[in-house]
Amino acid sequence: MANDFSIKIRDLGKKFNREWIFRGLNLELHQGQAYAVTGPNGSGKSTLLKIISGIAPPSSGEIEYFGNGKKINASDIYKHIVACTPYLEIIEELTLREFLDFHFQFKKISYNIAIDDLIEIMYLRNSKDKKIMDFSSGMRQRLKLGIAFYSNSEIVLLDEPTMNLDQKAIDWYHEQIKNTSKDKLLLICSNQSDEYRFSNQVIDINQFKKK
Numbered sequence: 001m002a003n004d005f006s007i008k009i010r011d012l013g014k015k016f017n018r019e020w021i022f023r024g025l026n027l028e029l030h031q032g033q034a035y036a037v038t039g040p041n042g043s044g045k046s047t048l049l050k051i052i053s054g055i056a057p058p059s060s061g062e063i064e065y066f067g068n069g070k071k072i073n074a075s076d077i078y079k080h081i082v083a084c085t086p087y088l089e090i091i092e093e094l095t096l097r098e099f100l101d102f103h104f105q106f107k108k109i110s111y112n113i114a115i116d117d118l119i120e121i122m123y124l125r126n127s128k129d130k131k132i133m134d135f136s137s138g139m140r141q142r143l144k145l146g147i148a149f150y151s152n153s154e155i156v157l158l159d160e161p162t163m164n165l166d167q168k169a170i171d172w173y174h175e176q177i178k179n180t181s182k183d184k185l186l187l188i189c190s191n192q193s194d195e196y197r198f199s200n201q202v203i204d205i206n207q208f209k210k211k
């Protein structure tokens with residue numbers, strides 16, 4: 001894992017049909033920092049996150065990724081990113097244990113923990129052999145977050161991370177952020193200030209809203 005990872009966003013814009021969602025967005029993001037992207041519903045937060053993670057193309061501008069001073073190819077960026085988003089699909093037919101075995105074939109698990117430790121951390125021990133399709137929405141969200149926090153990736157992207165979480169799980173989220181995000185580049189899209197109260201910089205996407 002690179003320890004000096006950065007993302008340079010230059011003059012970025014996205015339009016759907018003829019409408020610009022945002023335009024002229026310039027940002028520099030660094031590993032070890034937490035950033036929040038805020039704005040009302042439909043302002044383009046999720047769209048920005050998709051562009052940063054390489055799953056949607058920008059309409060203008062560019063994004064460059066650097067690891068330890070070297071430029072990283074955009075086509076390789078998925079190796080360095082892990083995301084927890086509402087549209088992230090998990091394989092419903094697998095049990096929790098099977099799903100984690102599958103996921104961690106592609107991403108390394110971090111902090112020298114075992115998959116069973118992660119199951120404990122997510123407090124899903126009693127659901128190890130349950131199929132994901134039978135998870136409650138809060139269990140599913142803890143699973144997505146657990147994967148994001150404990151995959152060995154420099155960039156962690158969270159979209160509405162406390163969605164469906166009860167108070168115990170929201171407290172868990174904050175504790176996990178504290179335990180795992182110090183050495184990451186963390187970007188959180190959110191409307192709720194409590195979700196990103198620890199962030200170093202808040203970016204209001206509306207300031208890049210131009211016709």
Ligand SMILES: Nc1ncnc2c1ncn2[C@@H]1O[C@H](COP(=O)(O)OP(=O)(O)OP(=O)(O)O)[C@@H](O)[C@H]1O
Nearest residue numbers: 016017021039040041042043044045046047048191
């Ligand atoms: N594939 C698409 N085609 C057309 N329009 C789209 C597409 N994806 C998003 N949009 C539009 O782009 C705008 C921004 O959507 P986005 O989901 O990024 O907003 P958001 O800030 O994440 O909203 P929310 O807070 O509701 O999650 C919306 O008007 C949405 O309808």
